[in-house]
Amino acid sequence: MVTTRARSRQLVVRSSCAGAVALPKRGRSETETRGWCDRAVNGSIVVLKPALDVANAIDSHCPYCALQCGMTLNHQGSGLDRAADCRAELEITPRDFPTNQGGLCHKGWTAADLLTNGRRLTQPLMRRGRGEPLLPCSWDDALDRIASAIKETQETHGRDAVGVFGGGGLTNEKTYLLGKFARVALRTAMIDYNGRFCMSSAATAAQRAFGLDRGLPFPVQDIAHTEVVLLVGANLAETMPPIMRHFTALRANGGQLVVVDPRRTPTAQQADLHLQPSPGSDLALANGLLHLVVEQGHVDAEFVRNRTVGFDDVRGAVRAYWPERVERLTGVPVSAMRKTVELLGAARSVMVLTARGVEQHATGTDTVSAFINLALALGQCGRPFSGYGAITGQGNGQGGREHGQKADQLPGYRSIDDAAGRSHVAGVWEIDPDDVPRAGVSAYEMLAALGTDQGVRNLLVFGSNPIVSAPNARHVEERLAALDFLAVADIVLSETAATADVVLPTTQWAEETGTVTNLEGRVILRNKALEPPQGVRTDLQLLSSLADRLGCTASFPTDPEAAFDELRRATTGGKADYTGISYERIAAERGVFWPCPADSHPGTPRLFLDGFATPDGRARFHAVDHRGPAEAPDVEYPLFLLTGRVLTHYQSGAQTRRIDALTEASPEPFVELHPSLAEHYGIAEGADVQVVTRRGTVAVVARICASIRDDTIFVPFHWGGAGRVNSVTNPALDPDSRMPEFKVCAARLELA
Numbered sequence: 001m002v003t004t005r006a007r008s009r010q011l012v013v014r015s016s017c018a019g020a021v022a023l024p025k026r027g028r029s030e031t032e033t034r035g036w037c038d039r040a041v042n043g044s045i046v047v048l049k050p051a052l053d054v055a056n057a058i059d060s061h062c063p064y065c066a067l068q069c070g071m072t073l074n075h076q077g078s079g080l081d082r083a084a085d086c087r088a089e090l091e092i093t094p095r096d097f098p099t100n101q102g103g104l105c106h107k108g109w110t111a112a113d114l115l116t117n118g119r120r121l122t123q124p125l126m127r128r129g130r131g132e133p134l135l136p137c138s139w140d141d142a143l144d145r146i147a148s149a150i151k152e153t154q155e156t157h158g159r160d161a162v163g164v165f166g167g168g169g170l171t172n173e174k175t176y177l178l179g180k181f182a183r184v185a186l187r188t189a190m191i192d193y194n195g196r197f198c199m200s201s202a203a204t205a206a207q208r209a210f211g212l213d214r215g216l217p218f219p220v221q222d223i224a225h226t227e228v229v230l231l232v233g234a235n236l237a238e239t240m241p242p243i244m245r246h247f248t249a250l251r252a253n254g255g256q257l258v259v260v261d262p263r264r265t266p267t268a269q270q271a272d273l274h275l276q277p278s279p280g281s282d283l284a285l286a287n288g289l290l291h292l293v294v295e296q297g298h299v300d301a302e303f304v305r306n307r308t309v310g311f312d313d314v315r316g317a318v319r320a321y322w323p324e325r326v327e328r329l330t331g332v333p334v335s336a337m338r339k340t341v342e343l344l345g346a347a348r349s350v351m352v353l354t355a356r357g358v359e360q361h362a363t364g365t366d367t368v369s370a371f372i373n374l375a376l377a378l379g380q381c382g383r384p385f386s387g388y389g390a391i392t393g394q395g396n397g398q399g400g401r402e403h404g405q406k407a408d409q410l411p412g413y414r415s416i417d418d419a420a421g422r423s424h425v426a427g428v429w430e431i432d433p434d435d436v437p438r439a440g441v442s443a444y445e446m447l448a449a450l451g452t453d454q455g456v457r458n459l460l461v462f463g464s465n466p467i468v469s470a471p472n473a474r475h476v477e478e479r480l481a482a483l484d485f486l487a488v489a490d491i492v493l494s495e496t497a498a499t500a501d502v503v504l505p506t507t508q509w510a511e512e513t514g515t516v517t518n519l520e521g522r523v524i525l526r527n528k529a530l531e532p533p534q535g536v537r538t539d540l541q542l543l544s545s546l547a548d549r550l551g552c553t554a555s556f557p558t559d560p561e562a563a564f565d566e567l568r569r570a571t572t573g574g575k576a577d578y579t580g581i582s583y584e585r586i587a588a589e590r591g592v593f594w595p596c597p598a599d600s601h602p603g604t605p606r607l608f609l610d611g612f613a614t615p616d617g618r619a620r621f622h623a624v625d626h627r628g629p630a631e632a633p634d635v636e637y638p639l640f641l642l643t644g645r646v647l648t649h650y651q652s653g654a655q656t657r658r659i660d661a662l663t664e665a666s667p668e669p670f671v672e673l674h675p676s677l678a679e680h681y682g683i684a685e686g687a688d689v690q691v692v693t694r695r696g697t698v699a700v701v702a703r704i705c706a707s708i709r710d711d712t713i714f715v716p717f718h719w720g721g722a723g724r725v726n727s728v729t730n731p732a733l734d735p736d737s738r739m740p741e742f743k744v745c746a747a748r749l750e751l752a
């Protein structure tokens with residue numbers, strides 16, 4: 001156990017993780033043994049009161065990634081101990097839930113730390129003017145200032161001059177009400193969210209192939225029961241380690257794992273076969289594999305004939321991807337491709353899974369389509385224990401893209417242009433359908449135009465840190481500075497919040513109840529475990545207060561269950577139909593899979609068994625061609641730069657960089673490079689180096705490892721400042737999903 005003495009007025013807190021690699025020893029804590037809790041007042045530790053001998057255990061889920069591992073929050077004491085001024089002892093234990101089967105990663109083990117370590121916001125902050133510091137203020141002053149700024153902007157520049165930027169970590173209740181707030185209270189078309197930077201390519205490809213986007217169309221437990229998994233562009237052993245239990249079970253059952261990744265990641269090291277294509281060449285590889293599937297006679301002709309359309313075009317397109325050509329395009333040996341197709345062709349059940357490695361490209365949608373084509377040709381979609389799935393990243397990356405915080409969407413995964421959908425949702429909102437704004441612009445397009453005559457001039461940000469996480473982040477930072485007004489609601493003073501005119505401190509996961517939809521499409525419930533500190537409010541409360549100040553008479557429930565009940569009604573008849581899902585059912589059934597259109601409906605763990613969600617029930621093939629990265633290496637910038645995540649940090653790092661055990665494990669931004677590259681550049685382990693692209697320079701520390709290609713470097717994106725790699729990535733957008741090309745661009749290395 002690690003004891004952390006929090007700064008200022010916080011309590012003694014025990015973190016459950018003793019470091020990056022040493023997982024915690026569980027057992028009675030020091031405070032439990034002593035029987036009292038401490039409080040730091042003006043730097044002194046004083047005894048507050050004896051702790052009562054009552055154990056409280058609240059079942060919940062991790063606040064971070066989309067696996068949404070089950071956990072239990074335990075704390076000693078009476079109800080009084082749940083109050084913000086006495087959070088003496090809070091400990092996380094893993095819970096046996098289908099996704100994590102009793103496992104947690106380092107982030108989950110330490111998730112309680114930010115509830116108590118004194119690094120979160122507890123007071124609204126306001127800047128009196130440009131260049132003035134952010135100073136504490138009352139909630140009334142903060143909300144009044146935001147409301148008057150909104151009115152002033154809209155009166156001068158029109159409704160769409162005010163924008164809303166949400167996040168994939170917000171609960172379903174929040175995303176739903178955020179979308180309603182934008183359309184009903186602000187009447188702006190300008191709302192989008194950071195999930196555009198995660199899942200949009202997979203979502204777009206799944207929509208056009210199956211008529212529906214739900215990350216995994218099957219429960220994760222099915223992984224153990226398939227015969228072959230082709231896992232593309234996903235480093236699950238580091239990004240969501242407990243899911244590897246399902247892959248271990250797969251192999252124990254005799255199944256095989258094939259990993260496609262330019263890096264020999266910890267995930268690839270566990271594979272039966274690792275294909276290591278050059279960055280940006282996955283589409284060519286998928287077409288090459290399908291070429292061999294056709295050549296070797298592994299196409300499931302009956303499935304293709306009865307359940308799909310468009311195969312002839314695809315078969316024609318992949319003729320040009322003969323193995324030797326694909327080897328030249330991708331660097332993957334013909335023998336490895338043949339071995340892969342042998343495995344795929346012989347298996348009775350196959351899963352093809354993709355993640356950000358293939359999706360965060362300017363060709364992301366087409367690349368995912370190429371892998372869906374492969375799964376369809378093998379006859380592996382819409383059957384038990386097989387199919388195509390995308391591994392969602394953010395905690396509510398799935399629910400976050402279903403309920404209306406996307407520019408082109410209304411609740412229930414409805415298109416905002418669908419007349420029937422507009423009418424239904426407007427009915428729930430008790431407004432005229434014609435008053436629902438039309439589609440706005442996507443996330444990066446909104447951010448890139450901030451502060452311009454045509455763009456948003458007044459922005460409200462909820463639970464997102466675009467200064468670190470957006471593509472072309474330096475430009476985005478400049479655009480944020482050009483706004484007339486910026487308000488940020490967050491739990492910590494993130495890099496983005498630090499630049500705001502007003503900052504609103506909001507509750508964290510364990511301080512509020514709400515639902516999240518995990519990577520399987522399973523709607524789960526996070527239970528409130530303790531009261532928030534004084535001075536902190538929920539997002540639902542602040543949306544309601546702001547709507548009031550704007551003179552909006554529509555209802556904005558502050559009770560999460562009431563908000564969820566309204567969301568359920570709004571989704572009725574939509575693709576993501578939550579009508580039959582209630583808090584009660586979620587608790588009783590360990591989550592409910594959508595669609596669930598009635599109370600009596602069992603939910604839908606496995607999609608497409610009876611047909612795809614297209615008008616004729618058939619899946620669509622899409623012929624796609626290799627285009628390569630938007631920016632290829634050349635003489636000046638000879639290397640591929642890849643970006644991604646590390647084990648101990650989450651997204652922009654706003655939360656995990658404030659947890660000591662995690663920052664001790666990964667304290668600084670680094671570049672991973674091959675020994676031969678290090679020798680070529682004269683770079684030693686730990687040296688200060690600069691990664692240079694056409695968009696600028698990022699300062700990092702060298703980590704030399706043989707697990708990466710010698711033409712490729714890797715930098716994680718969890719840091720701001722000089723180590724912010726998103727300053728230098730390529731903002732080229734996918735034409736269909738509007739996904740920026742985070743994953744690859746051309747770069748060179750320089751010694752600092």
Ligand code: SF4
Pocket residue numbers: 062063064065066067068069100103104105106107108109239240241242243
């Ligand atoms: Fe949390 Fe994801 Fe880690 Fe599970 S894998 S503990 S959900 S961060």
